[in-house]
Amino acid sequence: MWEIIQANKTKSWILFILMGLCLILLGYIIGRVTLEEEAGGILGIFIAGIIWFILSLISYFSGDSIILAVSGAKEVTPDVHPQLFNVVEEMKIAASLPFMPKVYIINEAAPNAFATGRKPEKSSIAVTAGLLNMMNRNELQGVIAHEMSHIINRDVLFMTFAGIMLGSIVLIADIFLRGLWHSSSRSSRVRFGGSSNDKGQLQVIIMIIAIVFAILAPIIARLIYFAISRKREYLADASAIRLTRYPEGLASALEKISGTNLDLVSANKVTAPMYIVNPLKGKGLKIADLTSTHPPISERVKILRNITSATYLNYQQAFSTIKGKATPILPPSGLRDNKDIPLLSPTGTEEKSQDSKTSMRNLGDLMRTVNGYAFLTCLCGLKIKLPPTFKEPKVKCPKCQRLLDSKAI
Amino acid sequence: MGFLAFLVIIAILGVAVVGMYNSLVTLRNQVKNAWSQIDVQLKRRHDLIPNLVETAKGYMKHERETLENLTKARSMAMGTDTGGERIKAEGALSDAISKFFVVVENYPDLKANQNFLALQEELTSTENKIAYARQAYNDQVLFFNNKIEMFPSNVIANMFNFKKQEFFEITEPEERNVPKVNF
Numbered sequence: 368m369w370e371i372i373q374a375n376k377t378k379s380w381i382l383f384i385l386m387g388l389c390l391i392l393l394g395y396i397i398g399r400v401t402l403e404e405e406a407g408g409i410l411g412i413f414i415a416g417i418i419w420f421i422l423s424l425i426s427y428f429s430g431d432s433i434i435l436a437v438s439g440a441k442e443v444t445p446d447v448h449p450q451l452f453n454v455v456e457e458m459k460i461a462a463s464l465p466f467m468p469k470v471y472i473i474n475e476a477a478p479n480a481f482a483t484g485r486k487p488e489k490s491s492i493a494v495t496a497g498l499l500n501m502m503n504r505n506e507l508q509g510v511i512a513h514e515m516s517h518i519i520n521r522d523v524l525f526m527t528f529a530g531i532m533l534g535s536i537v538l539i540a541d542i543f544l545r546g547l548w549h550s551s552s553r554s555s556r557v558r559f560g561g562s563s564n565d566k567g568q569l570q571v572i573i574m575i576i577a578i579v580f581a582i583l584a585p586i587i588a589r590l591i592y593f594a595i596s597r598k599r600e601y602l603a604d605a606s607a608i609r610l611t612r613y614p615e616g617l618a619s620a621l622e623k624i625s626g627t628n629l630d631l632v633s634a635n636k637v638t639a640p641m642y643i644v645n646p647l648k649g650k651g652l653k654i655a656d657l658t659s660t661h662p663p664i665s666e667r668v669k670i671l672r673n674i675t676s677a678t679y680l681n682y683q684q685a686f687s688t689i690k691g692k693a694t695p696i697l698p699p700s701g702l703r704d705n706k707d708i709p710l711l712s713p714t715g716t717e718e719k720s721q722d723s724k725t726s727m728r729n730l731g732d733l734m735r736t737v738n739g740y741a742f743l744t745c746l747c748g749l750k751i752k753l754p755p756t757f758k759e760p761k762v763k764c765p766k767c768q769r770l771l772d773s774k775a776i
Numbered sequence: 777m778g779f780l781a782f783l784v785i786i787a788i789l790g791v792a793v794v795g796m797y798n799s800l801v802t803l804r805n806q807v808k809n810a811w812s813q814i815d816v817q818l819k820r821r822h823d824l825i826p827n828l829v830e831t832a833k834g835y836m837k838h839e840r841e842t843l844e845n846l847t848k849a850r851s852m853a854m855g856t857d858t859g860g861e862r863i864k865a866e867g868a869l870s871d872a873i874s875k876f877f878v879v880v881e882n883y884p885d886l887k888a889n890q891n892f893l894a895l896q897e898e899l900t901s902t903e904n905k906i907a908y909a910r911q912a913y914n915d916q917v918l919f920f921n922n923k924i925e926m927f928p929s930n931v932i933a934n935m936f937n938f939k940k941q942e943f944f945e946i947t948e949p950e951e952r953n954v955p956k957v958n959f
Binding site for chain 1: 806810813817894897898900901904905908909911912915916
């Protein structure tokens with residue numbers, strides 16, 4: 368486990384530098400072309416660097432709070448959902464994490480979860496109300512173990528930085544291409560006209576290279592980003608099993624999540640790679656069909672069901688069996704430790720026995736609790752929901768007209 | 777010049793020795809801390825059982841024996857403090873708890889009691905936490921023992937007498953014998 372953290376840190380730096388080089392090159396070429404002289408290249412590098420630096424600073428110091436705010440997550444206390452807190456604490460203990468992550472609930476029906484925070488001390492785990500409503504205890508544990516693995520493997524900081532880098536590259540390329548479009552439509556004669564002399568021709572060639580590069584750079588950067596994101600998902604699955612020793616929990620959780628066709632409204636392109644499964648999908652598509660930032664869920668489930676021991680080596684073997692080829696997906700340092708770790712025996716899948724109506728009611732109640740609603744049960748059996756703005760000392764039961772003490776909750 | 781180089785080498789070696797020594801101490805402390813985590817959770821389990829018995833009593837009039845066994849196993853576990861004895865007593869308590877939850881299946885009224893459900897969740901979680909604390913302890917011990925065996929930290933470990941730590945062994949393979957909460 369600790370070897371993996373080290374390997375991950377090293378890899379993070381390599382990718383960080385690679386993407387940085389890509390950014391610098393992009394800045395140079397664009398600057399060179401737009402100003403049409405040597406100094407322009409330097410200026411381009413400078414501007415690209417500044418954009419990247421500012422974005423990195425912001426994401427380092429307040430990335431987690433921005434992401435939590437954007438996704439509509441609310442920090443909750445243990446009494447809102449004791450089981451969620453228990454499960455998070457169980458995984459915290461299993462991971463020997465000295466700090467309890469903050470727990471957030473997102474008031475949405477689509478089941479999903481993510482972890483954030485630049486280091487373990489500042490980490491947070493957010494789950495949707497729909498996830499809590501849908502999963503049984505073992506499945507919830509599997510999901511939380513996956514998120515906890517992102518925290519202990521230091522994936523969050525890395526993915527945030529990689530995301531920022533990707534964002535800067537896309538932004539710069541976009542500005543350049545748009546600028547080009549506008550200027551060429553206005554003054555194409557100045558730029559491309561009179562290309563009879565050599566200098567003009569060279570200029571055109573450089574311009575074409577710049578355009579090609581500006582189109583290719585974001586695509587390549589995005590491919591690298593997706594490849595790494597997918598690897599991290601596999602790794603987090605493997606680490607989750609190392610923590611819970613119970614692959615069926617995560618496997619059936621993933622299956623349940625992929626079986627829904629609810630949309631996660633608050634997710635967007637930037638936050639998508641952080642979730643346990645990709646929340647973005649076309650209308651009418653099942654999440655399982657999308658593969659970009661996350662590996663296909665069906666594949667993840669198959670791997671999990673093929674595991675016979677909670678080691679990274681065994682996960683890698685299961686992966687190779689399923690894919691039919693031995694692509695290394697886990698850091699080699701984690702595979703050295705080949706002492707067998709037995710799994711927990713399955714206890715039979717016990718479903719949450721609730722029909723869709725009770726399920727919807729439970730979901731609604733959970734969302735109201737998150738929003739600070741209070742619940743009051745009348746003697747006639749009616750459950751009255753009081754919004755946090757309700758300040759009256761007495762409330763009348765709408766069914767039996769009894770006067771109830773609203774403070775006696 | 778030669779003397780200066782010698783000094784530099786000595787200084788580098790000194791820094792490396794201090795660094796390795798400190799990391800060994802940190803690791804040993806982590807092992808100790810992991811062990812105390814197990815204690816915290818066992819204590820928590822002892823605290824929960826009287827409440828559980830109290831809540832269940834009213835519903836389980838015909839199961840006096842089960843409840844008494846549970847209470848007895850708890851006091852046995854609390855009374856022992858030596859290594860092997862204690863592991864045995866705590867194991868017996870785990871068994872008593874799972875027997876209790878099997879019996880509970882016959883009492884739908886009890887299973888519908890909100891108070892009982894909350895306690896059941898707490899106890900289920902505590903059982904899990906005990907298991908995971910043991911697992912984490914073994915992980916830490918493995919890491920520490922590997923450090924002690926491997927070069928170059930083994931030299932420092934020998935010099936300052938760092939001893940290998942013992943794993944927490946359970947005789948039979950541990951099963952997830954905690955019954956699940958059914959909503």
